Every structure is written in structure tokens, then in C-alpha cells.
Amino acid sequence: MTVDGDKKKTDTCSFEEERIGVRERAFTKAMVESLPGSFSINDAHGRLVWWNAYHRDEIVGKDESEMSETNAMEVFHPDDRAFALEKMLNVLNFGIEETSEGRVMLRGGPKFQWRMITGKRIIIEDHPFVVAVGIDITERKRFEAIMALRLRLLEMAEHSTAEELLRATLDEAERLTESVIGFFNVITEDQKTFSIRVSSLFRQIKTQLPEGEENAIALDEEEILTDAIRERRSVIDNNYTGSLNCFSAQEPHASFKRILIIPLMRGATVTALLCVGGKSYDYDDDDARTVGVLANLAWDIVSRKRAELSEKKIQEVLLQAQKMELLGQLAGGIAHDFNNMLGIILGNAETAMKREVIEEPLLGNMKAILKASEHSADLCNQLLAFSRKQAVMPIVLDLNSMVERMLTVLRRLMGENISLLWIPERRSTPVKIDPAQMELILGNLCVNSRDAIHDIGAITIKTCRIHVDKSESTAAHPCCKESGDYVMLSVIDNGCGINKKDLPHIFEPFFTTKERRKGAGMGLSTIYGIVKQNHAAIECQSEQGRGTTFNIYLPQHIGYADQEESEQSIVSAGGRKEMILLVEDEPDILNIYKLMLENNGYTVLDAAAPSDALRIASEYKGQIHLLITDVVLPEMNGCDLSKKLESLFPKLKTLFMSGYTTDSINKQVGGELGVNFIQKPFSIDALISAINKIFTLPG
Numbered sequence: 001m002t003v004d005g006d007k008k009k010t011d012t013c014s015f016e017e018e019r020i021g022v023r024e025r026a027f028t029k030a031m032v033e034s035l036p037g038s039f040s041i042n043d044a045h046g047r048l049v050w051w052n053a054y055h056r057d058e059i060v061g062k063d064e065s066e067m068s069e070t071n072a073m074e075v076f077h078p079d080d081r082a083f084a085l086e087k088m089l090n091v092l093n094f095g096i097e098e099t100s101e102g103r104v105m106l107r108g109g110p111k112f113q114w115r116m117i118t119g120k121r122i123i124i125e126d127h128p129f130v131v132a133v134g135i136d137i138t139e140r141k142r143f144e145a146i147m148a149l150r151l152r153l154l155e156m157a158e159h160s161t162a163e164e165l166l167r168a169t170l171d172e173a174e175r176l177t178e179s180v181i182g183f184f185n186v187i188t189e190d191q192k193t194f195s196i197r198v199s200s201l202f203r204q205i206k207t208q209l210p211e212g213e214e215n216a217i218a219l220d221e222e223e224i225l226t227d228a229i230r231e232r233r234s235v236i237d238n239n240y241t242g243s244l245n246c247f248s249a250q251e252p253h254a255s256f257k258r259i260l261i262i263p264l265m266r267g268a269t270v271t272a273l274l275c276v277g278g279k280s281y282d283y284d285d286d287d288a289r290t291v292g293v294l295a296n297l298a299w300d301i302v303s304r305k306r307a308e309l310s311e312k313k314i315q316e317v318l319l320q321a322q323k324m325e326l327l328g329q330l331a332g333g334i335a336h337d338f339n340n341m342l343g344i345i346l347g348n349a350e351t352a353m354k355r356e357v358i359e360e361p362l363l364g365n366m367k368a369i370l371k372a373s374e375h376s377a378d379l380c381n382q383l384l385a386f387s388r389k390q391a392v393m394p395i396v397l398d399l400n401s402m403v404e405r406m407l408t409v410l411r412r413l414m415g416e417n418i419s420l421l422w423i424p425e426r427r428s429t430p431v432k433i434d435p436a437q438m439e440l441i442l443g444n445l446c447v448n449s450r451d452a453i454h455d456i457g458a459i460t461i462k463t464c465r466i467h468v469d470k471s472e473s474t475a476a477h478p479c480c481k482e483s484g485d486y487v488m489l490s491v492i493d494n495g496c497g498i499n500k501k502d503l504p505h506i507f508e509p510f511f512t513t514k515e516r517r518k519g520a521g522m523g524l525s526t527i528y529g530i531v532k533q534n535h536a537a538i539e540c541q542s543e544q545g546r547g548t549t550f551n552i553y554l555p556q557h558i559g560y561a562d563q564e565e566s567e568q569s570i571v572s573a574g575g576r577k578e579m580i581l582l583v584e585d586e587p588d589i590l591n592i593y594k595l596m597l598e599n600n601g602y603t604v605l606d607a608a609a610p611s612d613a614l615r616i617a618s619e620y621k622g623q624i625h626l627l628i629t630d631v632v633l634p635e636m637n638g639c640d641l642s643k644k645l646e647s648l649f650p651k652l653k654t655l656f657m658s659g660y661t662t663d664s665i666n667k668q669v670g671g672e673l674g675v676n677f678i679q680k681p682f683s684i685d686a687l688i689s690a691i692n693k694i695f696t697l698p699g
């Protein structure tokens with residue numbers, strides 16, 4: 001082979017090698033460009049020596065001519081940069097492959113992506129280089145954060161409040177969107193105001209707004225919020241020029257250039273708004289999707305929490321009602337038996353005192369017995385009121401007029417250090433209730449308020465008419481049994497308030513927080529019984545150190561007012577020639593009542609059982625004018641006995657008596673007692689007055 005031939009062959013080989021090199025480089029470049037992510041090679045000093053278009057355009061964001069001057073570390077988030085440098089040095093110095101996750105700034109930031117980057121060392125001409133391949137894992141990181149929040153909320157749900165759950169959600173929404181503040185507003189059913197406002201931990205603010213409070217936020221004052229509700233879609237405003245007054249009373253006008261609002265939908269209704277604001281760069285659809293998922297996830301858990309709390313509250317109310325009902329039955333039974341015993345004591349004491357030969361020291365003793373018996377009878381009446389078995393004479397009255405008549409007496413009771421403010425309903429306030437019961441309710445409440453004020457204070461009495469609709473009546477409203485119109489009587493004080501642990505017990509008999517000998521613990525239990533007896537409702541709102549409010553809901557009366565009975569002077573039944581049949585199954589009571597009647601000139605036939613009464617009446621040849629009978633008897637009740645005797649004596653009149661009362665025994669006898677009823681225990685004068693009234697009535 002000639003020299004020329006060898007040279008030609010060498011040139012051919014060089015050309016072929018160059019052509020193969022070009023093909024390999026083209027192939028390598030095509031392969032690198034087709035990678036689903038970033039690709040880069042940097043030297044030991046961190047300078048980039050090779051990159052793909054994705055890394056140049058999406059990550060670094062520089063022209064091709066500027067890329068060779070770029071340091072590989074500058075694309076990392078400042079908080080992750082030290083970690084990334086450590087991993088790169090491990091690859092360079094030890095030749096190990098590293099795969100790590102970190103935040104990479106996009107085109108210089110501030111927006112970033114989460115990326116999983118794998119680094120590997122290569123040696124070229126004895127120089128080490130790092131090959132780095134990265135893929136976008138932002139969606140995966142968001143999903144992991146959402147799932148972690150879900151687990152955290154589920155763990156918190158058992159022991160945390162709804163506000164705490166919402167605040168945890170807001171904190172996560174702020175973190176994921178790089179916001180500086182967030183708030184969660186629950187919207188009232190009328191879509192006009194917020195019922196609950198919760199701000200993120202950043203502000204440490206939480207505000208609970210009672211319905212009707214003056215500082216409730218009107219949504220129509222916030223156009224951007226109204227838009228989110230009306231259009232039922234997310235609102236992104238990266239050039240917001242307004243100011244929101246929905247964060248707190250302390251910061252009523254928070255201004256942000258960028259704001260994101262997510263409406264929470266239940267069906268076609270917006271039930272809440274989640275808002276984040278103050279991001280340093282624009283919000284986008286990714287932010288809206290992330291916050292939307294967080295909001296719906298949290299609201300589902302919070303809704304279950306609120307439903308569980310509502311169910312628990314209803315159960316507690318029912319258990320308390322059952323407890324109070326049992327206490328009422330026990331109190332009523334004790335009062336009935338005690339009344340019978342008091343009847344014997346009162347009757348004998350009064351009979352003894354009417355004797356002319358009684359000496360003065362003994363007369364004083366008898367008066368003391370009589371006074372103690374009357375005091376005990378009052379206590380029994382309070383027990384009966386609690387058990388809803390007190391005898392009542394309800395009439396239709398205007399509550400405002402009733403309160404106004406009592407104001408002078410109430411102000412005298414309050415003393416000079418307490419001011420009494422009266423705020424009446426402008427319209428009429430018709431209710432049907434026994435005036436004596438109304439006086440007892442208002443007097444007890446005002447005395448309670450007075451005792452709760454240790455220095456200078458104020459008590460407010462207020463009336464207003466309200467309507468409770470069906471939705472409220474099924475949502476643990478104090479008037480939850482029935483919807484309709486009510487007259488609400490409120491007594492409000494600024495006294496010491498009631499301890500939270502004592503609130504469930506305040507209506508129980510003999511429960512008191514007052515000092516010994518300053519209260520028997522029957523005032524509120526008496527009110528409770530009266531309220532229930534009149535098909536009304538009562539609630540107490542109190543916080544220790546911040547006063548107490550009692551609200552009583554009386555059914556508003558619809559119809560004509562009762563005509564007040566004119567006072568009738570009780571005249572003596574001339575000559576007292578009437579024959580009385582007395583029926584009582586307690587022998588001692590029977591004997592003393594018979595003696596009381598005979599000492600007042602009446603002729604008395606007595607019977608200890610209905611069968612005895614029927615036998616005596618059938619054998620008696622004259623006219624029996626009046627039957628005085630206990631209602632609850634063995635064999636048959638007093639009403640049935642009266643009907644049987646009327647067949648023998650058509651003109652027979654009846655006076656019913658009982659240690660129970662009209663409200664309870666009407667249920668046993670079908671509501672047939674009428675108006676001729678006297679409550680045990682009674683005095684001689686009360687008995688004679690009741691008899692005279694019967695005989696002076698027409699018919």
C-alpha cells in the first residue's frame with residue numbers, strides 16, 4: 001500500500017468517526033430532550049455544562065447564551081439550598097447516587113415546584129461531573145399534605161372544637177399557598193350575615209357572633225364575598241383594591257393585593273367561605289384547586305362534628321328533662337302526703353285557738369304552731385309548683401301591664417345600689433297565666449339577680465314578641481316543642497354570673513349556690529314548674545363574672561281576653577241548715593274536717609270510702625245539699641261519686657278537695673272538676689268561704 005493510499009484510508013476513518021460522533025451526539029441530545037423532566041450536568045464547581053430545553057426554559061428561565069454562567073444551586077429554594085449542596089458534594093466526593101426531594105424555583109421565583117432529583121457522578125477526562133435528572137412531584141406533595149391533614153383532623157375531631165378544626169385547615173391552606181392570612185366564615189341561612197368567623201393561627205383570632213348582634217357582618221357590604229356567594233364559584237383577584245372588614249374587630253380593614261375565596265357548597269347553597277390572602281405572587285388555578293379540596297375535606301369533618309354535638313346536646317336536654325320530670329313526680333308525691341299531715345295540724349290548731357277558755361301562754365304556742373304550719377304549706381306549694389301540680393286560675397292578661405304594676409314593688413326590693421331598667425315590647429303582649437304565678441316568676445328572678453350583684457349594678461326587664469318557625473322548633477330551641485308566636489320575658493343582670501358546672505342543676509329543688517340561710521334553693525325550681533305548667537319554656541344564659549340572662553317564652557294568647565270577675569262579697573249561708581256529706585279516706589283528716597264544719601253550724605254526714613258514702617246517702621231520708629269529697633279515693637274517684645249521688649239528689653252541689661291539684665287530677669278524672677275546688681291544706685275560714693261561695697252562686 002502506498003503512502004497516499006494509507007492517508008486516504010486514514011482520512012476516511014476520521015470522517016467516519018466524526019460522522020458517528022455527530023450521530024451519537026444528536027442521538028444523545030434527542031434522548032435528553034425527550035426526558036419527561038429536567039436534565040443537567042454541572043462540574044465540580046457547580047457550573048452548568050449541559051442541560052435540556054426543559055431545564056433551561058421551565059427551571060432556570062435564561063437564554064441559551066447565559067446558561068453556561070449559571071450555578072446549579074441557584075435554582076433551589078433558599079430554604080432547601082444547603083440540603084441540595086450537601087447532596088451534590090456527596091455525589092462528587094463519594095461517587096454515590098443520591099435521590100432527594102426539594103423545592104426548585106421556577107424562572108427565578110418566587111413560584112416553585114416540588115421536584116424529585118436523582119444525581120450521579122460521571123468522570124470525563126479525569127474530571128468529576130454531576131448528572132442530575134428531576135421530575136415534578138408537586139401534585140403528589142399536595143395530595144400527601146391533604147391526606148395528612150385529613151388524618152390529623154380525624155384525630156383532632158374527638159377532642160377539638162369545630163373552630164379548632166377549621167383553624168388547622170386554614171393554617172395548612174396558608175402553608176400550601178404561601179399566604180399570610182386566612183379566614184373561614186360560616187354563613188347564616190338567610191345568606192346575609194356570618195354566624196361564625198374563624199381566623200388562622202397567624203392572627204389567633206376567633207369570633208362567635210350571636211344571632212342579631214350589631215357587629216354581625218353584612219355580606220352585601222363586601223362585594224367580592226357577595227360575588228363568590230352569588231356566582232357559586234371560586235374568586236381569584238390578584239389586583240384587589242378593596243379592604244375586608246371580616247377578620248376581626250381589632251383589625252377591621254385588612255388590605256391585600258391578592259386574595260383567593262372558595263365557596264363551600266351544600267347542594268345549591270353556599271354554607272361557608274374559605275379565604276386566603278397576602279401571597280407575594282399571583283394566585284392561580286392550582287391554588288384554587290388545592291384550597292378547594294382542603295375546604296371541602298375540612299367542612300365534611302366539621303359538619304359531622306357539629307351534627308354529633310347537636311345530637312349530643314339534644315340527648316343531654318332530653319336526659320335533663322327526664323330527670324326534672326322524675327324530680328317533679330317525687331316532689332309532687334311528697335307534697336301531697338305532707339299536705340294531708342299539715343291539714344290535720346292546721347285544723348286542730350285553728351279549732352283549739354277558737355276555744356274561749358284557752359289561756360294566753362297556750363294561745364301563743366298555738367299561734368307558733370299555726371305559723372310554722374302555714375310556712376310549711378307555702379313550701380309544699382313551691383314543691384307543687386315545681387312538679388306542675390299547683391292549683392292555678394289562669395286568665396288572659398297583658399304582660400307589659402302586669403310588669404308595670406310590679407315595678408314599684410320590685411324597685412323597693414332591689415335597693416338603692418341597683419338600677420332597674422324596663423324595656424317593654426311596643427305591641428300588646430297577651431298571655432294566659434295565673435297573675436299570682438307571674439308575680440312569683442318575676443319576683444324570684446329579680447331577687448336572684450339582686451343577690452348576684454355584690455355592689456352597684458343593673459337589672460333589665462325586657463319583653464318582646466317572637467315567632468319560632470318549624471326549623472327552629474326542631475333544632476334544640478328553648479321553644480322546641482311547638483312552633484308559633486311567643487311573648488318572651490327577659491331578666492338580665494350584670495352580676496357575678498353562674499359557674500358553668502352549676503348551670504345544668506339550677507332548676508333542681510334545693511340546689512343553691514348562695515350562702516347558708518340565704519336561700520332554700522326553691523326559687524328557680526318553682527319558676528321551672530310554673531313555666532312547664534303553662535306550656536312555656538325557660539332558658540338561662542350565664543358566664544361567671546359576666547352576668548346572667550333568663551328568658552321565659554310564654555305562648556302568645558290569640559283571642560279575646562277573659563273578663564275579670566268582679567269581687568263578690570262572701571255572705572253567710574243564712575241559718576246554716578245545709579246538710580253536708582263529707583268523704584275522706586284519711587281518718588284523722590276526716591275527723592278534723594268534720595269538727596271544723598260542725599263548729600261552724602253545719603250538719604255533717606261522714607264517710608271514709610265511696611261505698612260508705614253511697615250507702616249513707618241512700619239510707620238518708622232528708623236532702624243532702626253539699627258533697628265535700630277528696631278527688632283521689634279508693635274504689636272510685638270523687639267525680640264519679642258525685643255523678644252517682646246526683647242521681648239521688650239532683651240539686652246536689654259538690655266541693656272537691658285534694659292534696660294534689662287541678663292540673664294533675666284533671667288528667668285522672670277527664671277534666672270534670674269545674675271551678676269548685678279547694679287545695680289542701682286549708683284553713684277554717686278558707687273552707688267556710690268556699691262553701692258560702694258555692695251556695696251563693698246561681699243554679
